[in-house]
Amino acid sequence: MGEMTIAEVSKKYNVTPDTIRYYEKIGLLPTIPRTKNGIRNFDEQSCRWLEFIKCMRSAGMEIEILMQYISLYRKGKSTVNERKKLLEGQREKLLEKQKNINQTIERLNYKIELYEEITSGKRKDFTEEIF
Amino acid sequence: MGEMTIAEVSKKYNVTPDTIRYYEKIGLLPTIPRTKNGIRNFDEQSCRWLEFIKCMRSAGMEIEILMQYISLYRKGKSTVNERKKLLEGQREKLLEKQKNINQTIERLNYKIELYEEITSGKRKDFTEEIF
DNA sequence: TATTGACTTAGAGCTAACTCTAAGTGATAT
DNA sequence: ATATCACTTAGAGTTAGCTCTAAGTCAATA
Numbered sequence: 585m586g587e588m589t590i591a592e593v594s595k596k597y598n599v600t601p602d603t604i605r606y607y608e609k610i611g612l613l614p615t616i617p618r619t620k621n622g623i624r625n626f627d628e629q630s631c632r633w634l635e636f637i638k639c640m641r642s643a644g645m646e647i648e649i650l651m652q653y654i655s656l657y658r659k660g661k662s663t664v665n666e667r668k669k670l671l672e673g674q675r676e677k678l679l680e681k682q683k684n685i686n687q688t689i690e691r692l693n694y695k696i697e698l699y700e701e702i703t704s705g706k707r708k709d710f711t712e713e714i715f
Numbered sequence: 716m717g718e719m720t721i722a723e724v725s726k727k728y729n730v731t732p733d734t735i736r737y738y739e740k741i742g743l744l745p746t747i748p749r750t751k752n753g754i755r756n757f758d759e760q761s762c763r764w765l766e767f768i769k770c771m772r773s774a775g776m777e778i779e780i781l782m783q784y785i786s787l788y789r790k791g792k793s794t795v796n797e798r799k800k801l802l803e804g805q806r807e808k809l810l811e812k813q814k815n816i817n818q819t820i821e822r823l824n825y826k827i828e829l830y831e832e833i834t835s836g837k838r839k840d841f842t843e844e845i846f
Numbered sequence: 847t848a849t850t851g852a853c854t855t856a857g858a859g860c861t862a863a864c865t866c867t868a869a870g871t872g873a874t875a876t
Numbered sequence: 877a878t879a880t881c882a883c884t885t886a887g888a889g890t891t892a893g894c895t896c897t898a899a900g901t902c903a904a905t906a
Contacts, residue, residue, distance in 0.1 A: 678819060692809070755883085
């Protein structure tokens with residue numbers, strides 16, 4: 585194991601080959617090993633990075649930020665503290681996002697409940713004030 | 716009350732005038748009342764819509780979907796059930812998003828904790844496997 | 847040997863959601 | 877009266893993050 589083509593990695597992590605190549609091109613992935621014919625030959629490390637990026641992206645973290653993080657990682661151990669600060673900043677952002685989503689879900693719950701009462705006939709005072 | 720200029724509404728809901736005009740242009744807001752000079756004169760209802768849209772957008776709900784919802788609303792009471800279904804579908808999407816964000820926050824917590832242990836000297840086995 | 851099919855590249859094109867520009871109007875302050 | 881200032885419009889421009897196209901290489905199969 586630890587030798588995969590772009591198609592296999594694409595399938596495994598559900599990220600299109602185009603997106604993977606795009607990530608590599610902009611420096612979001614460390615240099616991926618190649619076969620003698622120049623074909624990408626993903627190792628363990630490359631896969632782990634991709635999986636990490638996928639997870640962060642799924643929460644909406646910006647590519648720009650991930651690039652900064654990888655840039656720090658490339659500079660080695662001296663950047664550990666900066667990396668930690670970067671992640672803390674991003675965690676703050678996600679907590680904010682989490683709050684917004686939770687609020688919006690609550691609001692949807694309320695509205696759906698209202699509509700439920702209307703359609704079930706439980707609530708008769710329906711006016712178009714309710715939207 | 717119930718008579719506000721675009722500048723006041725913009726300030727109150729923290730949405731730029733440009734964005735508000737854009738929303739109106741694409742039909743995302745009901746027709747906003749105007750003064751005799753053609754200047755927008757926001758009433759209660761317009762404000763409530765804007766606030767609703769802002770809340771939904773803050774959770775990432777697509778404008779296209781919000782337009783569908785408003786289109787149903789405009790058709791009147793007969794669309795109540797469709798509106799409910801639309802909102803239920805969107806709630807599903809938000810629950811998925813919520814899951815992703817929660818997972819990512821957990822992962823960040825773990826990584827930040829790890830970095831904390833490294834910088835505090837508690838953890839000596841630091842290798843660049845940890846990224 | 848010819849074709850198939852997965853891979854390669856550079857670079858153009860796309861979508862969502864704004865954001866800005868330029869030119870104009872009309873009420874108010876000096 | 878003149879200048880200022882918030883408002884108006886249509887439409888162009890921007891940004892992030894892909895996504896697609898065209899042209900080409902190479903190994904394996906019919």
